[in-house]
Amino acid sequence: MAKLYFYYGAMGSSKSANALMAEYNYRERGQKVLLAKTNLDTRDGKNVIHSRIGLEKECVLLTDILAMKDDEIAKYDAVIVDEIQFATRTQIDFLAHVVDDLSVPVMCYGLRTDFQLNLFEGSERLMAIADEIKEVKTVCWCGRKATCNARYNKHGIIRQGEQVMLGANDDYIALCRKHFIQGKLGPDEEDKAVGFCD
16 A cells, blocks of 8 residues: 655665665666656756765656656555655645556655754644654764754854755754754853744
């Protein structure tokens, strides 16, 4: 039975690598996979999914899937979507339609929360309706589980700004909740003991 899956994790937890490995596993077994990412993610090119460890594959955009006819989508054995946090509620509901009405499993990979620990629209909808929700884990510099995506610059953690700012390791770091709240980016920094999401 087809399911809607949400694999979430903090920055640097290898979500994109996991998506690419899942696509490879399907393809290796002769299955037909529709690999996609949301339109907002243009860091590595419009139609490319790229992981930090160097895995890379061409893909379509989520809006391309929404433009397809049901009988075209039904020919696929699976749909895999990266950077799903940037999807809209309507797009997530369409992916649920792919699962429920076309019997095609959909695997979504992305962040759960932004740099202020607020849910993204796509993630919020998936948390509400996904059949299976699994965390892709990574660690803070202290060794604890990292669950927070801290946006930072040379002055420290940034607590204000637009929800979406595309970036990578030079703009974001995964931290445990304690060090996120303290504003501590590494072991050599003094605690900044700032207010939560000032």
